[in-house]
Amino acid sequence: MSHASPIVDEPFPFPQRWGDEEIERLSSAMRQKSLFYWKGPQTEALYDAFRAHYPLKHIFPCSSGTASLHVAVASMKLKPGTEIILSPITDMGSVIGILHQQLVPVFADIDPHTYNSDPASIREKITPKTGAIMAIHMCGNPCDMEAIMNIAKEHDLIVIEDAAQAWGARYRGTYVGLFGDYGCWSFNDFKHLSCGDGGMVGTNSDDIGSHLAKWGDKCYNRITNVRNPDELTHNYRMSEPLSAICAAQLGKHNDIISRRVRCGTLLNERLADTPGISIPKVHPEDTHSFYNYMFRIKLDELTVTKDEFIAALKAEGVNANEGGTTEPVYSYTLFQTHNFYAGTWPARDLGLTTMDYTQVCCPVAETFLKERVNMPINEAMTESYVEKVALAINTVAQRFAK
Ligand SMILES: Cc1ncc(COP(=O)(O)O)c(C=O)c1O
Known part of the structure; x- marks a missing residue:
């Protein structure tokens, strides 16, 4: 039974993401003598703007x-x-x-409600060869950092936080990215803040941090101006125009995050008792910054398939999709064929690992991907728009509930 007009009877809102602040910074960059990052005024402005939120001692824009x-x-x-x-x-x-460094990704299963790594599964995957944990704050929902940091401490492991999707997300009040040995963020086009493509890595460790830049700047030492690389590193520098945009974007950080948090939180409130779906679980003391809104449909409680459920949502004007892929990363062809370097995997060919990705299975993650429904969230969504989306989801779920 579909309505003559959809419940969400207005177009999906798109924010004007870049404006006068970015233009002003870009114009001033265009009047500079150089667009190189080192000591560049836009890069310095980006350092300040980033540290206003994430006060890490050593940072490198990428x-x-x-x-x-x-x-x-x-x-x-x-x-x-x-x-x-x-x-x-x-x-x-x-x-x-990880693969470029000839290291071995080991996949731990997820928590079915937060969609982040389950600390119990991380623990099970630890071997004498484990060197680090990468905590990925999926969609902006903070990982259980206390549990992860405790495991790391017990086993003397490094922790990298992948906060690419988690600008503004807080674990027990503190921004994610500030707990582990490293925090990493993305400024790609789809993230809360963007310059088209960019990133940021930071650490408080003086051991690493004093030369963090060399790992993204061809192993050149810009401080001493000595050019004598002692290791193979990359060129991952961010140039001045992009830093200009990122610095301006960070000025909008709190406004963008708080608007998205309001949208996602409202959806969670409105969908808490909806039959046949399961909403993302957020710890009451945490802030999920809602890069997207992902929820699960409980197929055994519904009379339709996921495709039919999503089609019904779309018919009601909801901008829903299945979330890009239904495959976990280890199922991708390159993992299944171990085709990392022209058909070879040096780490395994040299006997440094016996990992066989055809044997890897994370059942909770696989089920989650079969049940996942994804909806974009953005700062242009009004409360009344989100109310309509929630009503549409509730209506569709009730229509198909067993
Ligand atoms: C969780 C996560 N990690 C890493 C990345 C990589 O970021 P980028 O696309 O800026 O390289 C992304 C981007 O989609 C991401 O979502």
Whole structure:
């Protein structure tokens, strides 16, 4: 039974994400003599704007979130074959740097309600070869950082926080990215804050941090101006125009985050008792910053398939989708064929690991992906728009409840 007009009877709102602040900064960059990052005024402005929210001692703006994670992973200096535990529900950007360093991604299962790594599963995956945990704050819902930091302490492991999707998310009141040894963020086009493509890596560790930049700047020492690389690193620098945009975007951080938090929290309130669906669980003392709104449909409580449920939502004007992929990362072809370097995987071919991704299974993550429904959230959504979305989801769920 569909309505003559959809319940969400207005177009999906799109925010004007960039404006006068970005234009002003970009114009001033265009009048500079150089657009190089080192000592660049836009880069310095970005440092200040970032640290106003995330007061990390050492930071390096990067060309992407993937690059920021690679800088973090490479600077840990873990020997090839060392294992890094992470969730299989993530972007390729979380694993690219790990594989490039000849390290071994080990996939721990997720919590079915937060969609983040389950600390119990992380614990089960620890071996003598484990070197680090990557805590990925999915969709902006904070991982259980106390549990993760305790496991890391017990086993002497490094913790990298992948906060690419988690700008403004708080664990027990403190921004995620500030708990582990490293925090990494993305400024790609889809994130809360964006310059098109960019990233940020930061750490409070003086051991690592004093030379964090070298891992993203060809191993050149800009401080001493000595050019004698002693290790193989990358060029992941962010140029001045992009830093200008990021600095301006960070000025809007609190406004953007608080609007998104209001939308996501309202949806969670309105859908708490909806039959046939399960909403993301947020700890009462945490802030989920709602990069997207992901929920699960309970297929055994509904008379329709996920595709039919999503089609019904769309017919009611809800901008819903299945969330990009129904595959966990380890099911991707490159993992299933171990095709990391022209058909080879040096770490395994040299006997440094026996990992076989065809044997990996995280059942909770796999079920989650079959049941996931995803909806974009943004700061242009009004309360009345979100109320309509909630009403539409409730109506569809009730229509198909067993
Ligand atoms: C969880 C997560 N990690 C890492 C990345 C990589 O970020 P980027 O696309 O900026 O390289 C993304 C981007 O989608 C992400 O969502």
